[in-house]
Amino acid sequence: xxxxxxxxxxxxxxxxxxxxxxxxxxxxxxxxxxxxxxxxxxxxxxxxxxxxxxxxxxxxxxxxxxxxxxxxxxxxxxxxxxxxxxxxxxxxxxxxxxxxxxxxxxxxxxxxxxxxxxxxxxxxxxxxxxxxxxxxxxxxxxxxxxxxxxxxxxxxxxxxxxxxxxxxxxxxxxxxxxxxxxxxxxxxxx
Numbered sequence: 744x745x746x747x748x749x750x751x752x753x754x755x756x757x758x759x760x761x762x763x764x765x766x767x768x769x770x771x772x773x774x775x776x777x778x779x780x781x782x783x784x785x786x787x788x789x790x791x792x793x794x795x796x797x798x799x800x801x802x803x804x805x806x807x808x809x810x811x812x813x814x815x816x817x818x819x820x821x822x823x824x825x826x827x828x829x830x831x832x833x834x835x836x837x838x839x840x841x842x843x844x845x846x847x848x849x850x851x852x853x854x855x856x857x858x859x860x861x862x863x864x865x866x867x868x869x870x871x872x873x874x875x876x877x878x879x880x881x882x883x884x885x886x887x888x889x890x891x892x893x894x895x896x897x898x899x900x901x902x903x904x905x906x907x908x909x910x911x912x913x914x915x916x917x918x919x920x921x922x923x924x925x926x927x928x929x930x931x932x933x
Contacts, residue, residue, distance in 0.1 A: 749808035765808035777804040779819045792822040
C-alpha cells in the first residue's frame with residue numbers, strides 16, 4: 744500500500760500549479776519504490792511520472808525524497824506531463840508494438856532453430872548418401888571378387904575335367920591297343 748512520505752512547495756508548469764508529493768510502496772522483490780505525484784491545486788486529475796527510485800528500505804526512500812531539489816521536481820513534473828499528454832491509444836499501440844517485436848524475435852529464434860535443424864538433417868542425409876555410395880562400391884567390389892573367384896574355380900575345375908578326359912581317352916586308347924594286340928596274337932596263334 745502506498746505511503747505518502749514527503750510534500751513539496753507548489754510548482755507551476757503549462758499555466759497550472761501543482762502540489763508535488765512523494766510516495767513509497769514495497770515491491771514484490773522486497774525493495775521499496777518511490778514515485779512523485781503532482782496534484783493540480785485547481786482540481787482535476789493528478790499526474791505522476793514513472794517510478795523515480797528503488798531503495799532497500801522505506802527509510803532510504805524517505806531520505807531520497809527529503810533531498811530532492813526544485814530542479815529535479817521540475818524535471819519530474821515535465822515527465823509526468825508528457826505521460827499525461829500521451830493519448831491512451833499511443834500506450835496501447837506502443838504495447839502492441841513491443842508485443843509484436845517480442846513475437847517477431849521469438850519467431851526469428853524459432854526460424855533459426857528450424858534452419859539449424861534443417862542443416863543438421865541435410866548433413867545427416869548427405870552422410871547417409873555417402874555411406875550408401877560406399878556400401879554400393881563395396882558390394883560391387885565384393886561381387887566382382889566373388890565372380891572372379893567363381894570364374895577361377897570354374898576354369899580350374901574345367902581344366903581338371905579336361906585333364907581327366909584326356910587321361911580317360913589315353914587309357915581307353917591304350918586299352919583298345921592292348922585288346923587289338925591280344926586279338927592279333929590269338930589269331931596268329933591259331
